[in-house]
Amino acid sequence: MTEKYFKQELFPTIWCAGCGIGLAVKETAKAFKELGLDNNQISIVSGIGCSGRAAGYFNMDTIHGCHGRAIPVAEGLKRANPKLNVIVFSGDGDIVGIGGNHLIHSPRRDTDITVICINNQTYGLTGGQLAPTSAEGAVTMTSPFGSKYHPVNIQGLILANKRFFYARTTVFHIDHMRKCIKEAMQFKGFSFVEIITNCVETYGKRQGYNNAYEMLMDYKKNFKMASGKDRLEDNEIGIVRKE
Amino acid sequence: MTKKLLQGNEAICLGAIKAGMKFFAGYPITPASEIMHFLSRQKDIGFVHAEDEIAAINMVIGASLGGAKSMTATSGPGFSLKQEGIGLAHMMEVPVVVVDCQRVGPSTGMPTLGSQGDILQSAHGSHGDIFPIVFYPNSVEECYKYTIEAFNAAEDSQSPVILLTDTSTSHIYETADTEEIDKAAKIRQRTLEPFGKGTRHFTGLAHEKDAPKTRDSENYKRWIKRTKEKQTRAANNYSFYEYMGQKDSDTLLVAYGITSRVISPLRDRFAIFRPIRLFPILDELKIIAKDFKNIVVIEQNEGQYLHEVEVLLKRKIQGISVQGGEVKLSGIEEQLKVLGLE
Known part of the structure; x- marks a missing residue:
């Protein structure tokens, strides 16, 4: 039922077999459908990277800009065209790495x-x-020889604000993922959905996983659903918000 | 006739408003900050004081696609940071205006002193080949007029247009008759449909018909040919220059921006060509230059435009480079003597 949101003539996508990005793309489209949104009411803005290629598959006006700059492009678009539902769909390297400054501001x-x-x-x-x-x-x-560094605290960056919407979910928990996207889109203001996704080919295999299934099963085993909390623990998925 | 006392940067803002600008994003930098100050007070213009120069250029690209004529303004250090965004706007064919009020570089340089060191960057700053239209006014009145034309050219070419100034042209206060300019001004309407109406995909990747084409050499060749032709065609509607002075002299001086004003007393002895559209370089200069034995480009850099003029004319010419943020007629006259032209 989500066909109308995609340029299916461009399928198959560029993503590797077993990649989780497609699951997130599909749930995003299902969230559009459940919110009753027409294609012309939405725009997707992506940066660079595997996830950055998502914008091109959506059947609406979309932007695939510079590495790390999806958020400012989206902000300009939204300010010029406030009626649009503007969605940034991009990866962690793009949004948190090279584009980190925009995630603060x-x-x-x-x-x-x-x-x-x-x-x-x-x-x-x-x-x-x-x-x-x-x-x-x-x-x-x-x-x-193994990373010496603790990963960045994305939740902390978002929760540092006066008002916020932060959701963490995984590509294993597809119904929860869709719920997070829907609620984020309904939130008036800046909303952030972090989707933990499996990259088996260039990351998982180097950490000892043999296939995507093993990674997804680990998400199932390791992540606990949390609700009504002020802050999620590292092994929790859920939504924290402050109006 | 109503003359108003205006600063160059204020005139740029008023020109942008006249042209129909509806969104501005910028980051503070000397000597461009007055543009932000002025526009932050305008109620019917979307305004963002961005977190950095990169955010600002990307915001104006997003806003332009959203349907608003958009502009950002900066100086050398910020202009360097904006180059990737300028390349993106060129690749995606998005009209935006980028103002660069030049100061002495490289790096932080001499922030409060003017320069003309970004000439080559304005045309060739992006990676890859781009063909931007670049204007350079030399008075407050012209700041107003050519900001309007920069917006028009951006719409005409569907691309980023660069408006250069220098510290002096940006900060000088002069009387300007904007109403007189308004009488002749034509405001080009938007042709790009605002977002929310189609299934277009604007991408920095090489592309064809709203889809990335990343390994198709023939498609890329078609794209670059079409883009170059499109930029040249649009630029031809904006062939602005001034040609004055002793046209029977054997020496033609070429200067632009504040330097062109400093040397204007030399018009009694020399012919002077002042390009207002710096890029694509004016073919008219080729025709005019034929009549002169000596051609001297006078500029506040190590010969950046000299290089471009030599390539255009396919002959060796001379240059006077004025460095250090000070531009004085006496110094230039001395240099002309050294060249044996005075």
Whole structure:
């Protein structure tokens, strides 16, 4: 029922077999459908990276801009065209790494956009380098002996604001993922959905996983649903918000 | 006739408003900040004091796609940061105006002193080949007039247009008759449909028909040919220059911006060509230059436009470079003597 939101003539997508991005794209479209949105009421803005290619598959006016700059492009678009539902759909390297400054300031201005951040903990499109979100000890192309650093606290960045909407979910918990996206889009102001996503090819295999299934099963095992909390623990998924 | 006392930067703001600008994003920097100050007080213009120069250029690109004529303004250090965004706007064919009030560089340089060091950056600053239209006014009245034309050219070419000034042109206060300019001004309407009406995909990747085409060399060749032709065609509607002085002299001086005003007393002895559209470089200069034995480009850099003029004319010419943020007629006259032209 979500066909109308996609340029299906461009399928198959560029994403590897077993990649979780497609699941997030599909649930995003289902959220549009359940919110009763017409294509002309939505725009997707992406940056660069595997997730950045998502914008091109949506059947509406979309932007695929520079690396790290999806949020400011979306902010300009929303301010010029306030009736549009403006969604940033991009990766952790794009939004939290190179574009990190905008993640501090656009929420501070409480720009009424929704950021869907596909967090696969790596730079997948360039071959699997250390991301600011990579786990401590993660073996990547630029941390061959294991990362020495603690991953960035995305939730902390968002919760530092006066008003906020922060959701964490995974590509295993698809109904929860859709609920997070829907509620984020209904939030008046800056809303952020972090979707933990499996990149088996350039990240998972270097951490000892054999396939996408094993990664998804780990999400099932490791993440607990939380509700009504002020702050999510590292192993929790849920929504925290302050109006 | 109503003359108003205005600053160059204020005139840029008024020109932008006249042209129909509805969104501005910027970041403070000397000597461009007055543009932000002025526009932050305008109630019917979307205004963002962005977190950095990069955010500002990307915001104006987003706003332009959203349906608003948009502008950002900066100086050298910020102009360098905006280059990736300028390349993006060029690739996606989005009309925006970028003002660069030049100061002495490189790096932080001499922030309060003017320069003309960003000439080549304005045309070639992005990676890849781009063909931007660049204007350079030399008075407050012209700041108003050519800001309007910059917006028009952006719409005509569907691309980022650069408006250069320098500290002096930005900060000088002069009387300007904007109403007189308004009488002749034509405001070009938007042709780009605002977002929310189609299924277009604007991407920085090479593309064809709203879809990325990242490994198709023939498509890229078609794209660059079409883009170059489009930019040249649009630029031809804006062939602004001034040609004055002793046209029977054997020496043609070429100067632009504040330098062109400093050397204007030399018009009694020399011919002077002042390009207002710096890029694409004016073919008219090729025709005019034929009549002169000596051609001297006088500019506040190490010969940036000299290089472009030499390429255009396919002959060796001379240059006077005025460095350090001070531009004085006496110094230029001395240099002309050294060249044996005085």
